[in-house]
Amino acid sequence: NAGVTQTPKFQVLKTGQSMTLQCAQDMNHNSMYWYRQDPGMGLRLIYYSASEGTTDKGEVPNGYNVSRLNKREFSLRLESAAPSQTSVYFCASSELGVDGYTFGSGTRLTVV
Amino acid sequence: DQQVKQNSPSLSVQEGRISILNCDYTNSMFDYFLWYKKYPAEGPTFLISISSIKDKNEDGRFTVFLNKSAKHLSLHIVPSQPGDSAVYFCAARDFGNEKLTFGTGTRLTIIP
Numbered sequence: 383n384a385g386v387t388q389t390p391k392f393q394v395l396k397t398g399q400s401m402t403l404q405c406a407q408d409m410n411h412n413s414m415y416w417y418r419q420d421p422g423m424g425l426r427l428i429y430y431s432a433s434e435g436t437t438d439k440g441e442v443p444n445g446y447n448v449s450r451l452n453k454r455e456f457s458l459r460l461e462s463a464a465p466s467q468t469s470v471y472f473c474a475s476s477e478l479g480v481d482g483y484t485f486g487s488g489t490r491l492t493v494v
Numbered sequence: 495d496q497q498v499k500q501n502s503p504s505l506s507v508q509e510g511r512i513s514i515l516n517c518d519y520t521n522s523m524f525d526y527f528l529w530y531k532k533y534p535a536e537g538p539t540f541l542i543s544i545s546s547i548k549d550k551n552e553d554g555r556f557t558v559f560l561n562k563s564a565k566h567l568s569l570h571i572v573p574s575q576p577g578d579s580a581v582y583f584c585a586a587r588d589f590g591n592e593k594l595t596f597g598t599g600t601r602l603t604i605i606p
Contacts, residue, residue, distance in 0.1 A: 472538070476592050482528055482543065485537030
């Protein structure tokens with residue numbers, strides 16, 4: 383029972399480089415989310431997808447793009463990384479009527 | 495504008511005593527509240543929730559209290575155990591919306 387799987391776990395990028403963070407869930411959940419966690423800021427929503435084929439901006443979407451490839455997978459792309467995007471990124475999934483989100487273990491990203 | 499606030503960044507409690515973590519919110523449309531627990535290098539895990547139609551929910555050593563008039567909720571852990579040392583996030587959502595708004599977190603340290 384894997385739940386939510388994120389790859390990679392760690393990544394160092396140079397300013398201006400691009401990368402995609404991958405997320406997959408095996409619980410048949412409709413909704414998926416990308417959050418970032420920064421010291422003193424808590425968890426802030428970047429993008430979410432209420433169902434396959436739909437995506438919407440969250441609180442801090444600038445500098446990011448997402449793709450809901452299918453029901454299982456929701457990827458987050460940084461087109462041109464900036465030091466302000468240094469953070470820990472969490473993917474989560476949920477289903478209406480089921481308590482709470484299931485989170486992945488996170489991706490620690492450093493942009494130098 | 496932080497809609498969910500945890501004003502105590504950290505809290506230390508002796509093992510066996512009660513831990514009380516507090517959370518305030520400003521959005522009167524929130525109708526469901528959750529607490530998550532996070533260990534280092536792991537994703538947050540769901541702990542306990544409460545609907546706005548209740549003022550208390552209990553699950554073993556964990557009890558959440560909701561005071562709607564004060565827009566305040568609290569998590570009580572009794573008795574506190576060393577394994578409870580973690581960061582605790584409160585979260586809220588409004589009716590019919592699966593998106594969660596998280597607080598900034600409180601780091602709880604249980605002293606043996």
